[in-house]
Amino acid sequence: MLKIIRITFYIVLSLFLLDIFDLFLTKIEFLKAIIYYGILILPIPLLIMEFKANRNLSEPILRKAIPILTIIGLIYLNPLKILFNIATWKTQTVKLINENKGNHKVEFQMKDIGALGYAKRNAEVYYLTKYFYLVLSENYDERNFFGTDWKRIDKNINEIGLK
Template sequence: MFQTKIGFLKATIYYGILILPIPLFIMEFKANRNLFEPIVKKAIPILTIIGLTYLNPLKIIFNISTWKTQTVEMINENRENHKVEFQMKDIGALGYAKRNAEVYYLTKYFYLVLSENYDGRNFIGADWKRIDENINEIGLK
């Protein structure tokens, strides 16, 4: 799964996906008096609205916060962008969600999550080096 550490970018995209289909749908019907003329243009916002109601908009809203790295546990010796990290995400009044994830960084702020189920037995070998570097991006004491 492709993810980012830039919270503003992620929030802008998610809120845009939630809000933008409704004005597009209204503008498309106001611009064309004939309902059957540009059926493809009308189908895109309609299908997006149907898809969003199927996915549950509350799930999308609660998924806006980004995962923050607390500790880099292991690093691949051959590829330094490939790491195993302990990450946390603020979920409001419910506290923090936690995970151990195997990630591959494309840039400093964009990464791919290769596995969310970290098991130490999978990483025993010559390629991985344990470093346990404390990052604390959330800023907990």
């Protein structure tokens, strides 16, 4: 049981860190919610089980240190901010597409942030699949995309469903 929780925790932790730093994102809100709720819940039972399983304190300290550091980091980040950050970025408009690589695009994206409205960004993204993508740049500058490789399409997607 301890091994299953440990493996699950490390997978959730790695996906959480990739999402926080905008390296690997998903459009599946349910998956993102599982990752964010998992990172809030899993460190405490894992830490308790690590101490119960290894009464000898000379056992690998790293097994106990990672959940402790995770709990400290979550307290620093504020769990409420983490819970309010569960919404995913949704594509409103595909502005440019790379003619050589159809998965490489420049998109206008929005994210629902509750009562504060919507967060907006222009991002250069590379889709690994339909639902998983990498953000290459959030600083869209049209001068960087002049040339023969990029084609302006301005295709309206409207994943949020705004009128």
